[in-house]
Amino acid sequence: EPEVTQTPSHQVTQMGQEVILRCVPISNHLYFYWYRQILGQKVEFLVSFYNNEISEKSEIFDDQFSVERPDGSNFTLKIRSTKLEDSAMYFCASGGQVNEQFFGPGTRLTVL
Amino acid sequence: QKEVEQNSGPLSVPEGAIASLNCTYSDRVSQSFFWYRQYSGKSPELIMSIYSNGDKEDGRFTAQLNKASQYVSLLIRDSQPSDSATYLCAVNMRGATNKLIFGTGTLLAVQP
Numbered sequence: 001e002p003e004v005t006q007t008p009s010h011q012v013t014q015m016g017q018e019v020i021l022r023c024v025p026i027s028n029h030l031y032f033y034w035y036r037q038i039l040g041q042k043v044e045f046l047v048s049f050y051n052n053e054i055s056e057k058s059e060i061f062d063d064q065f066s067v068e069r070p071d072g073s074n075f076t077l078k079i080r081s082t083k084l085e086d087s088a089m090y091f092c093a094s095g096g097q098v099n100e101q102f103f104g105p106g107t108r109l110t111v112l
Numbered sequence: 113q114k115e116v117e118q119n120s121g122p123l124s125v126p127e128g129a130i131a132s133l134n135c136t137y138s139d140r141v142s143q144s145f146f147w148y149r150q151y152s153g154k155s156p157e158l159i160m161s162i163y164s165n166g167d168k169e170d171g172r173f174t175a176q177l178n179k180a181s182q183y184v185s186l187l188i189r190d191s192q193p194s195d196s197a198t199y200l201c202a203v204n205m206r207g208a209t210n211k212l213i214f215g216t217g218t219l220l221a222v223q224p
Contacts, residue, residue, distance in 0.1 A: 031210055043156060043200065043214040056209035091155055099144040099163075099210050103155040 002026045004104035006092050012110045013082055021077045021107045023092030031095040032075045034067065035103075036060070036088040043091070049075065082111045115139065116203050118215035126223050131188040133218050135201030138182070144204035145177055145184045150217065151197045160186060191222045 005024045013019050025032050034046040047057045049067055057065075066078045075094075079086055089108050093101040117136045125131045133147075144163050148156035162168045162175040162184065174187040184203075188195055198217040205213055 033211075035212075042216045043202075043212075045211045045213065048209045048211055050209075056211055058211075089155075095210060098161075099204050100146070100158060100161050101210070101212060102158060103148075106155045 004092055004094055004102055006090075006104040006107050008107060009105065010108045010110070012112065015084055015111055016081050019079050019082055019109065021079075021090050021092075021109070023075045023077075023094075023104055024073050025075055025092065025094030026096075026102060027073070029094035029096050029102075031101075032067075032069070033093040033095070033101060034077045035091045035093060037091065037106075038088045046077070046090075079109075082109075084111050087111045115205070115213045116201055116215040118199075118201050118218050120216055121219040122221050123218055124221045124223060125191050127191060127193060129191050129222075131191045131195065131220055131222070133186040133188075133199050133201075133220065135184045135186075135215055136182055137184070137201075137203045137213075139203070139205050140179075140182065142179075142182075142203045142205055144210075145175070146202040146204075146212065147173075147175060147184075147186045148200040148202060148214075149195075149197045150200055156200055156202075188220075191220075193222045193224050196220055196222045 032049040037043045048055045089106045092104045095101040147160040160175040162177045172189045176185045200217045201215040202212040
């Protein structure tokens with residue numbers, strides 16, 4: 001069964017450093033998303049991406065964040081200058097023509 | 113006003129019983145409703161989607177939607193210890209981007 005994959009599973013970085021989180025969505029899906037979940041809190045929407053452009057972003061997704069689909073398979077989330085409060089699980093999700101979204105296993109980001 | 117509300121639990125049920133999980137949402141024009149299961153430290157796993165009023169059954173799971181009352185529920189029949197997890201209600205709010213708004217989740221504990 002096809003699934004969303006994410007790398008790395010755990011990323012530790014120093015405050016102020018740039019990180020890139022990588023995702024490979026399900027191959028025939030057209031809609032891509034990033035969500036995050038701070039420990040003990042609910043899953044929060046960050047950004048949606050369709051047809052090679054951002055279709056919606058949340059208030060969390062400020063100028064420090066960017067997304068890219070550099071080729072036909074990868075979907076990346078970049079955080080330019082990490083802050084302590086960026087520490088969270090970051091989930092990539094993808095969806096086909098219907099509204100269902102399938103989540104990857106997540107990347108745990110720890111900012112020191 | 114919170115957009116998607118769930119009782120955080122824990123909801124404790126004996127093995128073999130029916131577990132009933134509830135969710136209310138604030139946006140009257142929400143179109144799509146989802147239940148995800150999240151084991152501790154893992155990513156959300158889609159278990160049910162429902163789009164129209166009434167019941168939808170899939171194996172031991174039944175989702176129920178009442179748009180007039182802005183209420184969606186999940187019933188788990190013949191609960192098993194392996195069903196012990198946090199159940200997340202997610203709602204696709206108005207708009208074309210399919211962004212999901214999640215509740216905080218209900219922790220279900222099935223006692224052997």
